[in-house]
Amino acid sequence: MSITAPAGFRAAGTAAGLKSSGKPDVAVVVNDGPLQHAAAVFTSNRVAAAPVHWSRQVVSDGRVDAVVLNSGGANACTGAVGFQNTHATAEYTAEALQISSGDVFICSTGLIGEQLPMDKLLPGVSDAIAQLSTAGGQGAAEAIMTTDSVPKNARHPASADAPSEGYSIGGMAKGAGMLAPGLATMLVVLTTDAVLDPAQLTTALRAATRLTFDRTDSDGCMSTNDTVVLLASGASGVTPDLQEFEGALTGVCHSLAQQLIKDAEGASHDIAITAVNAASEQDAETVCRSVARSNLFKTAIFGNDPNWGRVLAAVGTTDAAFEPDQLNVSMNGVQICRDGGIGDSRDLVDLTGRDVTVEIDLNAGTETATIWTNDLTHEYVHENSAYSS
Amino acid sequence: MSITAPAGFRAAGTAAGLKSSGKPDVAVVVNDGPLQHAAAVFTSNRVAAAPVHWSRQVVSDGRVDAVVLNSGGANACTGAVGFQNTHATAEYTAEALQISSGDVFICSTGLIGEQLPMDKLLPGVSDAIAQLSTAGGQGAAEAIMTTDSVPKNARHPASADAPSEGYSIGGMAKGAGMLAPGLATMLVVLTTDAVLDPAQLTTALRAATRLTFDRTDSDGCMSTNDTVVLLASGASGVTPDLQEFEGALTGVCHSLAQQLIKDAEGASHDIAITAVNAASEQDAETVCRSVARSNLFKTAIFGNDPNWGRVLAAVGTTDAAFEPDQLNVSMNGVQICRDGGIGDSRDLVDLTGRDVTVEIDLNAGTETATIWTNDLTHEYVHENSAYSS
Structure with a gap:
């Protein structure tokens, strides 16, 4: 219906x-x-x-x-x-x-x-x-x-x-x-x-x-x-x-x-990546998509590892407006990267649940965008290697 | 020394x-x-x-x-x-x-x-x-x-x-x-x-x-x-x-x-992707890199699956000069895709060895380029999820 x-x-x-x-x-x-x-x-x-x-x-x-x-x-x-x-x-x-x-x-x-x-x-x-x-x-x-x-x-x-x-x-x-x-x-x-x-x-x-x-x-x-x-x-x-x-x-x-x-069967986490304070909506989307496509970031989330270094490395490959020493990153509400460097303790981040939010503050404007993705898991590799499709 | x-x-x-x-x-x-x-x-x-x-x-x-x-x-x-x-x-x-x-x-x-x-x-x-x-x-x-x-x-x-x-x-x-x-x-x-x-x-x-x-x-x-x-x-x-x-x-x-x-420990195949007959060297490189970064292609190779459809899908996301119905793809010497469609039998392709060659004929010029990559394996996911890095 x-x-x-x-x-x-x-x-x-x-x-x-x-x-x-x-x-x-x-x-x-x-x-x-x-x-x-x-x-x-x-x-x-x-x-x-x-x-x-x-x-x-x-x-x-x-x-x-x-x-x-x-x-x-x-x-x-x-x-x-x-x-x-x-x-x-x-x-x-x-x-x-x-x-x-x-x-x-x-x-x-x-x-x-x-x-x-x-x-x-x-x-x-x-x-x-x-x-x-x-x-x-x-x-x-x-x-x-x-x-x-x-x-x-x-x-x-x-x-x-x-x-x-x-x-x-x-x-x-x-x-x-x-x-x-x-x-x-x-x-x-x-x-x-x-x-x-x-x-x-x-x-x-x-x-x-x-x-x-x-x-x-x-x-x-x-x-x-x-x-x-x-x-x-x-x-x-x-x-x-x-x-x-x-x-x-x-x-x-x-x-x-x-x-x-x-319903992404291979996935164990649903990840919402949001860029805030971007110079343009396009910048925000570009930054989120770059992180969403980083296999190193996606495997880290699979391993419940709040690896903000891999987030910054992915952000750094884009042409979005930002200064590396003004980037902040939060995962599930904990600001683990502040001013492009070490923020609150990684140990405060609980990634055991299915839903993960990543917020990247570009400090370059007022625009925002979100990309939704999944983690990269053994099941993904299995499903996509075991069956011709 | x-x-x-x-x-x-x-x-x-x-x-x-x-x-x-x-x-x-x-x-x-x-x-x-x-x-x-x-x-x-x-x-x-x-x-x-x-x-x-x-x-x-x-x-x-x-x-x-x-x-x-x-x-x-x-x-x-x-x-x-x-x-x-x-x-x-x-x-x-x-x-x-x-x-x-x-x-x-x-x-x-x-x-x-x-x-x-x-x-x-x-x-x-x-x-x-x-x-x-x-x-x-x-x-x-x-x-x-x-x-x-x-x-x-x-x-x-x-x-x-x-x-x-x-x-x-x-x-x-x-x-x-x-x-x-x-x-x-x-x-x-x-x-x-x-x-x-x-x-x-x-x-x-x-x-x-x-x-x-x-x-x-x-x-x-x-x-x-x-x-x-x-x-x-x-x-x-x-x-x-x-x-x-x-x-x-x-x-x-x-x-x-x-x-x-x-020495990529997580990998089980070393893959050389070559684009030939490209309009420019840049086009050839772009096409090869797009295929090299397709997780669906990389998992297929891990599964010894000569999945040329995933190659074409990755080529199709680029802005390189080509006509979809003039693309040829060979894996380990077998032309499994001809004129953008079905070529020789997939069964003729042996992917059990470590070395894999993929050749993409763009039929759009005379330039060529090769990108070297690996497959996407359980070991890759394991190594990159199990250890913070």
Whole structure:
């Protein structure tokens, strides 16, 4: 009951046999309108999967009628045959739903460099379409899981009973950087019954993803398939204040992003790295991302070691505005580095819990940003070395 | 017999008690001339250790008489007290050797954010000076080890009996990105008895490090203490052809860099990533470095998985000139990705050996570059999480 929480949407998930485990692997989401407005953001990886190339084209006119998602195969680096397979999936879905194939958005996740078994995928699409229902959100969320241990859903308002502005937003997500297989592909479908045009949806979606998914950096690796798509049915008849809608959408995206970080199976710590007093928001983000991508920092946190030297070493590789002797670093509230040197005792920092906060004071301005990441663990190495993905 | 292979140098190593293990931890190298010419390159980390700040100043006039190196403490992020400690070490050494403290170059490696125990360090310097000898190179190389399993030495010509141009080059090194503790600090001392002025030494050193140490990227983390210093005594009386000297120096640096990669204790594979047919050397280097820093690629190699999809995903994040459907990737000679898609069978690739070669054909020009790295293993996580460093 999440992507189908807003009025105007049906969804379903089914097991088509793409996964050797026999678990659900095909999902279909349909926007019954009255509007079929849409916006999307995609991976900026230049080696993009066939469904990314296809769906970029589909959403370019601001209209999406249906989304087909499969796990069990990324359809990336699969050449002309891979693109034809995506095209064929759209044609097949369009015929079954009596819509235009140019309005069928496709997402895939799984191993790169292998062709999808179309003899299994297309019957799976038929099966999912036959099961489409306004209660099918949960089934769809389950069908897009790879090594996710739980499906990820979010909605606004937070529950059906909560006070509402007359419209709602739903969302589902899969993946996270720590998760093999699938090269960390993140797929997100967001739905709303608000009345908004494609340009408004694009503005709101870019604002929401910039502060949520874009700042979730589990292992620094960018997928060939990352996709976030937002569908608006207009079925509530309510035209929201755009800024209010942007805030609500950001909340839903934040919830999904946090669920991704928390379900990173290989991780033993969820780390929020915040830079404060930066000269610019970009500086703050750069500094946090540099620390989030330091394997030495990430292994230290795994070892419950409040190693601020590794934080400073990572900060020092950036071009952000700061003076090395004016840097302060706190972990879980203890200021262990002061003025670029030794601060309070490391022994005061307790890193045994799952949540870790790192605050870096750049003393160079007034801007701030946070990046969410995980630690680097034995399980990460195991998951990403033991299974081809 | 490596840094003391060229005429005009004495060296020694001793155990001062900086390391709790009681192993050697202080080394002194003296250039007896007749020339005391020098050049150096340092970490570009903006959070640089006290000895880096000091030694940058020392070498700025092209003269270095002695180098003092310690393991067991990085003296980084140690504020004014840390800088005073470096200064005091130089003063102490200068007085003992009857030279100027402004000509004493200092290097440190070990934990960031702790003060050096000067009551142990200075007696250690005295002890090393008392033991200085023209056969002391090996002892010095041992004293700078942290978790290195073997000391690293190199020389040109390759042996004392080999044909020579009348001068020689020696070198010692410690560290590597996979090695905790010490935040991967790389310290390198190079010596030569050739007659060269500081400007010539600088030119040769920059050319040599650019193609060797700068292209060794074990875990993407940059130390606060990395230092490479080249000392010339002029004792051979031979003025070499500069280009020939540059080639010989590059050979010595290449040997030391390969020894660093091969001794990365956490690693189970040594990986040479080469980009060919790039539009520029910079493009080739960028592409190789992006792959070398992909944790998903590095864990795949640890798992003996020739996962070319993860190579392409890393290439796709760069701004190098290429078309995704014109990329070829070979591992250990098997072209597993052709024209951006599926090539020869992955099963043909044997990754059970320690050495792995990855060749990425960008089909965009004629330039090439190689980056040397390691895989990401359980031992890496263990070493960097179990010990504070």
